[in-house]
Amino acid sequence: MTTTETAAPSRAAAPGEERRRTFRLARHSLALAGRSIRKTLRTPEQLLDVTLQPVMFVVVYVFLLGGAVAGSTGEYLQFLLPAIMVQTVLFGGMATGVNLNTDIKKGVFDRFRSLPIGRSAPLIGSVLGDLIRYVLAEAVLLGFGYALGFRAHTGIVPVLAACLLTVFLAFCVSWAFVLVGMLMREPGGVQGAAFVVLFPLTFGTSMVTPKDTLPGWLRAWVSVNPVNHAMEAARGLMLGGPVATGVVWTLVSGVVMLAVLAPLAVAAYRRRA
Amino acid sequence: MGPMYAFEAEGLVKRFGETTALNGISLSAPPGTVLGVLGPNGAGKTTAVRILATLLRPDAGRAAVAGVDVVRHPARVRRLIGLTGQYASVDEDLTGAENLVLIGRLLDLRSGEAKARAARLLADFGLAEAADRRASTYSGGMRRRLDLAASLVGRPEVIFLDEPTTGLDPAKREDVWAIVRRLVADGVTVLLTTQYLEEADALADAISVVDHGRVIAHGTAAELKRVVGGQTVLVRPADPARLAEAAAIAAAVAGRPAEPAGRDATTVPVDDAAAFTEIVRRLDAAGLAVTELSLRLPSLDEVFFTLTGHRTGQERAA
Ligand SMILES: Nc1ncnc2c1ncn2[C@@H]1O[C@H](COP(=O)(O)OP(=O)(O)O)[C@@H](O)[C@H]1O
Ligand SMILES: [Mg+2]
Numbered sequence: 001m002t003t004t005e006t007a008a009p010s011r012a013a014a015p016g017e018e019r020r021r022t023f024r025l026a027r028h029s030l031a032l033a034g035r036s037i038r039k040t041l042r043t044p045e046q047l048l049d050v051t052l053q054p055v056m057f058v059v060v061y062v063f064l065l066g067g068a069v070a071g072s073t074g075e076y077l078q079f080l081l082p083a084i085m086v087q088t089v090l091f092g093g094m095a096t097g098v099n100l101n102t103d104i105k106k107g108v109f110d111r112f113r114s115l116p117i118g119r120s121a122p123l124i125g126s127v128l129g130d131l132i133r134y135v136l137a138e139a140v141l142l143g144f145g146y147a148l149g150f151r152a153h154t155g156i157v158p159v160l161a162a163c164l165l166t167v168f169l170a171f172c173v174s175w176a177f178v179l180v181g182m183l184m185r186e187p188g189g190v191q192g193a194a195f196v197v198l199f200p201l202t203f204g205t206s207m208v209t210p211k212d213t214l215p216g217w218l219r220a221w222v223s224v225n226p227v228n229h230a231m232e233a234a235r236g237l238m239l240g241g242p243v244a245t246g247v248v249w250t251l252v253s254g255v256v257m258l259a260v261l262a263p264l265a266v267a268a269y270r271r272r273a
Numbered sequence: 274m275g276p277m278y279a280f281e282a283e284g285l286v287k288r289f290g291e292t293t294a295l296n297g298i299s300l301s302a303p304p305g306t307v308l309g310v311l312g313p314n315g316a317g318k319t320t321a322v323r324i325l326a327t328l329l330r331p332d333a334g335r336a337a338v339a340g341v342d343v344v345r346h347p348a349r350v351r352r353l354i355g356l357t358g359q360y361a362s363v364d365e366d367l368t369g370a371e372n373l374v375l376i377g378r379l380l381d382l383r384s385g386e387a388k389a390r391a392a393r394l395l396a397d398f399g400l401a402e403a404a405d406r407r408a409s410t411y412s413g414g415m416r417r418r419l420d421l422a423a424s425l426v427g428r429p430e431v432i433f434l435d436e437p438t439t440g441l442d443p444a445k446r447e448d449v450w451a452i453v454r455r456l457v458a459d460g461v462t463v464l465l466t467t468q469y470l471e472e473a474d475a476l477a478d479a480i481s482v483v484d485h486g487r488v489i490a491h492g493t494a495a496e497l498k499r500v501v502g503g504q505t506v507l508v509r510p511a512d513p514a515r516l517a518e519a520a521a522i523a524a525a526v527a528g529r530p531a532e533p534a535g536r537d538a539t540t541v542p543v544d545d546a547a548a549f550t551e552i553v554r555r556l557d558a559a560g561l562a563v564t565e566l567s568l569r570l571p572s573l574d575e576v577f578f579t580l581t582g583h584r585t586g587q588e589r590a591a
Contacts, residue, residue, distance in 0.1 A: 039366040107362040116351040
């Protein structure tokens with residue numbers, strides 16, 4: 001046996017050890033992200049929430065509310081599409097928490113836990129791997145929107161910036177679902193708890209109707225809700241108009257959520273037997 | 274000089290709420306040996322394995338692998354161990370090869386090395402044909418083997434096998450036994466938990482019988498059997514006509530009446546192996562040839578019953 005090869009000699013941390021550790025964490029996380037992407041692509045039914053579901057939301061909102069809110073469905077589509085991109089990627093993040101919970105229950109993660117890899121690697125890997133779902137969701141939405149008559153008034157770069165910004169926010173918020181996934185016993189419970197988080201975030205916004213039509217208390221929440229700022233920023237980036245406040249709010253609140261939620265999620269993962 | 278024990282757990286205590294899963298259990302094995310941990314469902318086997326494999330922290334007691342403390346240096350311990358959990362932890366959406374390559378990558382093998390190692394293990398475990406099929410299409414036995422292979426990617430020194438044959442039919446069980454024997458021949462130390470007495474008997478150098486989170490007996494299979502006493506000598510004369518004569522000799526030495534065993538053999542309970550030797554000597558002196566002469570030990574099942582007052586898991590569950 002290759003005892004000497006595998007045994008970790010006890011030695012003091014050499015210079016550069018720290019850097020190598022970070023590098024290893026990145027490499028392991030990417031390997032695990034690859035796993036997660038493979039799994040996603042092999043189980044297409046897991047992509048319904050980022051393909052069919054957003055299309056249905058667009059149909060429902062545009063044809064149900066469009067006439068009442070904006071006077072015409074065409075105009076309403078312009079108003080709705082950038083915002084619903086945000087809703088879609090945020091909803092799409094729920095699956096990360098549900099899948100992680102399932103993996104842990106099934107024992108798949110026991111193997112990862114018994115390997116000499118960073119504790120956070122399996123979580124980072126899952127979150128990174130699911131970014132592909134958000135990209136797919138935005139492509140589907142933009143494609144469907146264009147088919148229905150949506151037109152961006154800016155250019156390819158601002159539109160891409162809007163996509164990036166919303167994916168970034170979804171990445172940050174998905175750590176909330178990871179945390180929920182670590183805390184809940186059952187995958188079903190994850191879904192339920194995730195909805196409780198998502199509802200005020202996505203519907204406490206100007207997504208379906210302009211902010212000035214809302215009652216005062218709701219307007220107060222909307223103006224501090226980071227998701228609303230991301231929606232406003234996406235509108236600005238795709239249709240023209242002010243973007244600075246929305247972008248800054250989104251970036252700052254995203255970083256804050258990430259800084260709080262990711263360590264909590266990793267701690268919950270460690271604690272979970 | 275390495276440490277005396279490949280792994281060692283001392284006085285482990287673990288509680289889950291009201292349940293005391295481990296109540297001071299101690300387990301150890303010298304390098305290159307197999308420790309069988311035998312106990313019914315709920316005895317605490319899995320919990321003990323999870324602590325040794327750094328997946329769980331004990332509430333009290335300590336555990337070490339190759340002298341490295343599992344609580345203080347879990348990362349170092351993980352470099353030394355392989356774990357095959359009670360429930361196969363293969364990823365069903367990945368192929369057999371992908372499962373093993375991923376683990377190789379996580380163990381810092383280069384891509385080519387990881388692929389070569391995966392191919393080698395798949396071949397060793399009779400999974401070469403199925404390498405590129407998703408694990409969800411594998412049979413129970415194939416999953417077990419893939420799971421075992423997965424725990425060997427990093428060439429561990431110590432392997433924890435938690436009920437590796439539970440749910441397998443006897444032929445598949447033999448396959449797994451052969452794998453365990455090969456590992457031991459390679460110098461690996463194995464902790465094997467089981468509910469099957471014959472499995473511990475077949476594979477383990479030493480057996481710790483566990484119940485309610487503690488070790489209630491420890492020794493080799495033969496030693497454990499002796500704990501219960503009740504050894505019997507069986508004599509089968511070559512000439513069936515001399516059966517009565519053989520029975521008389523055995524009874525005289527044992528100081529108890531002999532019982533017939535089938536048509537052409539006789540048995541008598543004895544207190545120790547010396548009585549057996551004396552029977553052999555006297556049969557020889559009488560010029561009485563035998564086709565079978567053995568000291569029979571009670572089965573491990575009986576050992577367990579004597580030690581705990583209840584039967585093993587299978588019967589209790591039934
Ligand atoms: N995570 C857990 N939460 C609560 N109770 C547990 C947990 N794990 C094990 N137990 C309990 O601890 C005891 C020992 O379980 P376990 O170690 O799985 O036994 P075995 O593997 O020998 O069947 C059982 O009573 C079991 O119900
Ligand atoms: Mg068990």
